[in-house]
Amino acid sequence: MKKVWMGLVACSALGLAAQAQAQERTCAYMFQDVNFGGEVLEVRYNAQNWDMGHWNDRVSSVKVVGEGCVLYVYEDVSFEGEYKALVSEVSDLEAWKNRISSYGCVCT
Numbered sequence: 745m746k747k748v749w750m751g752l753v754a755c756s757a758l759g760l761a762a763q764a765q766a767q768e769r770t771c772a773y774m775f776q777d778v779n780f781g782g783e784v785l786e787v788r789y790n791a792q793n794w795d796m797g798h799w800n801d802r803v804s805s806v807k808v809v810g811e812g813c814v815l816y817v818y819e820d821v822s823f824e825g826e827y828k829a830l831v832s833e834v835s836d837l838e839a840w841k842n843r844i845s846s847y848g849c850v851c852t
């Protein structure tokens with residue numbers, strides 16, 4: 745009986761460790777300039793930001809680096825307006841340049 749309980753404790757400890765590790769991983773980088781130049785904003789796994797403050801309407805290129813991650817970017821704050829799903833590198837966001845006002849990263 746005691747052995748089973750210890751097994752359960754070990755399993756949940758591993759689960760927590762995996763979760764902590766996931767939070768430390770990077771979903772994506774957003775860049776101020778095209779071709780991944782200028783200031784860089786790091787987006788962690790499963791992070792979301794409804795109001796980008798200083799970064800509002802300033803992102804020009806994006807690199808999604810997390811495996812199984814999708815970065816949803818929104819035209820307006822609070823995840824409103826038009827949105828776009830990004831899964832790889834975009835060296836020039838073109839129509840979306842200086843337009844992103846909120847984002848959410850979903851990693852599976």
Ligand SMILES: [Ca+2]
Nearest residue numbers: 819843844845
């Ligand atoms: Ca905007």
